[in-house]
Amino acid sequence: MKSQELIYLNEAILGFFGLKVNPFTNTPNLDFHYESKSFQEGYAALYYVISRRLGFALITGEVGTGKTQLLRYFLKTPPFKMSSALVLNPLVKPKDLFKLILSDFGVKEASKVKEISVLTNLLYNFTLKKTQEGERVVVFIDEAQDLPLDTMESLRLISNFETEDSKLIDIILVGQPELEKKLERYELRQLNQRIWVRVKLRPLDIDEIEPYLVVRFERAGAGRIFDNFIIGEVYNFSKGIPRLINALMERAMLAAFVDENKIIRPRHIKRAIESLMGEG
Numbered sequence: 001m002k003s004q005e006l007i008y009l010n011e012a013i014l015g016f017f018g019l020k021v022n023p024f025t026n027t028p029n030l031d032f033h034y035e036s037k038s039f040q041e042g043y044a045a046l047y048y049v050i051s052r053r054l055g056f057a058l059i060t061g062e063v064g065t066g067k068t069q070l071l072r073y074f075l076k077t078p079p080f081k082m083s084s085a086l087v088l089n090p091l092v093k094p095k096d097l098f099k100l101i102l103s104d105f106g107v108k109e110a111s112k113v114k115e116i117s118v119l120t121n122l123l124y125n126f127t128l129k130k131t132q133e134g135e136r137v138v139v140f141i142d143e144a145q146d147l148p149l150d151t152m153e154s155l156r157l158i159s160n161f162e163t164e165d166s167k168l169i170d171i172i173l174v175g176q177p178e179l180e181k182k183l184e185r186y187e188l189r190q191l192n193q194r195i196w197v198r199v200k201l202r203p204l205d206i207d208e209i210e211p212y213l214v215v216r217f218e219r220a221g222a223g224r225i226f227d228n229f230i231i232g233e234v235y236n237f238s239k240g241i242p243r244l245i246n247a248l249m250e251r252a253m254l255a256a257f258v259d260e261n262k263i264i265r266p267r268h269i270k271r272a273i274e275s276l277m278g279e280g
Helices: 001-018 035-051 068-077 094-104 108-112 118-131 151-160 179-184 188-193 206-219 230-238 242-258 264-275
Strands: 056-061 082-087 136-141 172-176 195-201
Touching: 001 195, 001 242, 035 056, 035 068, 035 136, 035 172, 035 242, 056 068, 056 118, 068 082, 068 172, 094 108, 094 118, 094 151, 094 179, 108 118, 108 179, 118 136, 118 151, 136 242, 151 188, 172 179, 179 188, 188 230, 206 242, 230 242, 230 264
Parallel strands: 056 172, 056 195, 082 136, 136 172
Antiparallel strands: none
């Protein structure tokens, strides 16, 4: 099917259900933010580490459990004055990581520096100045399991930035479960020992599926357009992983549209599963 035809089909489906936008896109969208119990635990961990300037925190979770969503929410609504850098592509050497961080902080002269010692000094001076001005300085590293070993070790060195009573910079490592295994390596033992808080984001519980769907549909402009009997089916397929829920519900909307039914029912979930599994 051509891209233009897909656009028309999408618009037809949204119009059929009275939706303004697609409630189940596969990208983090804060307009559809839902505060699950696991999300609240992750947010509380970030708040605790950064508010107390403890240095390191580790947030892990399976693919699709909302790690990036948590970061974007925290960055959009920071609970205190904060200078932040967000690293999305950590597969870099130490010098390049420092440049990425300093660039996010707005330190323009870093782009021309070649020596890591000079970059380290620039970063130290920036963190000291911001701390004296009453700001927290935080580096968020997403997909941190991809960090090379020498780059991870360099993070330990900048975590040494401190005054007599607090750290000058907090580093939040966010990644998939294999990040925990990586940190257990002998050569990273000093870094691993410095992580004060560790949180593992969990999938949604079965009793969170219904409110999750309601929030998504309502914020997209519709009411409750699904049958209660789909909840178990959605949970059994997705195991509570938001990304899988979104993919399933998007296919289920298409199945209901084809069926000319404005309520998503178990048969539509079944067809959606078959489609996702390549059986239909």
